[in-house]
Amino acid sequence: xxxxxxxxxxxxxxxxxxxxxxxxxxxxxxxxxxxxxxxxxxxxxxxxxxxxxxxxxxxxxxxxxxxxxxxxxxxxxxxxxxxxxxxxxxxxxxxxxxxxxxxxxxxxxxxxxxxxxxxxxxxxxxxxxxxxxxxxxxxxxxxxxxxxxxxxxxxxxxxxxxxxxxxxxxxxxxxxxxxxxxxxxxxxxxxxxxxxxxxxxxxxxxxxxxxxxxxxxxxxxxxxxxxxxxxxxxxxxxxxxxxxxxxxxxxxxxxxxxxxxxxxxxxxxxxxxxxxxxxxxxxxxxxxxxxxxxxxxxxxxxxxxxxxxxxxxxxxxx
Numbered sequence: 001x002x003x004x005x006x007x008x009x010x011x012x013x014x015x016x017x018x019x020x021x022x023x024x025x026x027x028x029x030x031x032x033x034x035x036x037x038x039x040x041x042x043x044x045x046x047x048x049x050x051x052x053x054x055x056x057x058x059x060x061x062x063x064x065x066x067x068x069x070x071x072x073x074x075x076x077x078x079x080x081x082x083x084x085x086x087x088x089x090x091x092x093x094x095x096x097x098x099x100x101x102x103x104x105x106x107x108x109x110x111x112x113x114x115x116x117x118x119x120x121x122x123x124x125x126x127x128x129x130x131x132x133x134x135x136x137x138x139x140x141x142x143x144x145x146x147x148x149x150x151x152x153x154x155x156x157x158x159x160x161x162x163x164x165x166x167x168x169x170x171x172x173x174x175x176x177x178x179x180x181x182x183x184x185x186x187x188x189x190x191x192x193x194x195x196x197x198x199x200x201x202x203x204x205x206x207x208x209x210x211x212x213x214x215x216x217x218x219x220x221x222x223x224x225x226x227x228x229x230x231x232x233x234x235x236x237x238x239x240x241x242x243x244x245x246x247x248x249x250x251x252x253x254x255x256x257x258x259x260x261x262x263x264x265x266x267x268x269x270x271x272x273x274x275x276x277x278x279x280x281x282x283x284x285x286x287x288x289x290x291x292x293x294x295x296x297x298x299x300x301x302x303x304x305x306x307x308x309x310x311x312x313x314x315x316x317x318x
């Protein structure tokens with residue numbers, strides 16, 4: 001196929017592009033480089049199967065032109081800062097809802113029938129059931145989660161109107177090579193500035209599940225291959241979880257730091273909209289024959305190793 005990846009120069013999108021190229025597909029990457037990294041794309045510059053276009057999904061004219069002759073859309077562009085909506089209430093609406101609408105309109109104009117969408121575990125808010133299955137009725141606790149849930153609804157409605165087919169993936173936090181934002185990024189940046197102290201949002205008891213990006217991409221491609229409903233919704237997560245204090249201990253150990261003093265802020269939630277426990281039921285995707293190969297600790301270790309080897313990212317990314 002000829003795949004179109006929004007956000008294809010970012011953490012997950014660039015890893016997906018690598019995998020699709022390896023599998024023999026053609027790839028068009030569309031990214032405005034607000035968070036995407038040029039260095040994640042440079043190794044494909046001489047590959048005729050790989051095209052990179054700098055553009056914004058909110059520019060419908062450029063987006064529609066760039067998407068021409070593609071067969072399948074991976075819509076992975078989004079505002080990546082879950083906390084950003086607290087101070088900028090428009091960013092999630094623009095980037096996640098209107099951005100998805102632009103993608104769907106470009107697909108409609110180009111008669112493209114297939115889309116995979118990077119949704120989020122945040123759409124579940126603070127559920128009462130753990131592990132959390134796909135079929136609960138979520139109550140929204142963040143603008144980010146609400147925008148992702150709204151984008152899901154837009155995609156489902158376009159599938160009904162225009163005979164499209166969608167695969168919607170509700171992620172826990174992905175980690176691994178090319179990871180450029182999130183808790184480990186924040187911890188390592190703080191520890192590089194002060195190796196003796198680490199300020200942690202929340203009280204350290206928050207429990208989170210993390211998935212290696214390679215496992216996540218394997219799951220996405222398996223679901224597309226094996227699940228053929230009009231709308232296919234899958235949780236993507238790990239079978240394990242870790243609390244934030246233990247994660248901090250592991251990061252410090254991997255950085256060979258000792259006697260680090262922790263300070264905490266925010267109680268059981270690091271910020272409004274932060275769920276104290278994220279643990280998804282992954283039985284639906286596992287029923288297709290997938291299971292995570294990397295443990296949570298292995299995933300964290302790979303992430304720390306990548307950032308140690310690419311320390312400049314800690315300073316070039318805000």
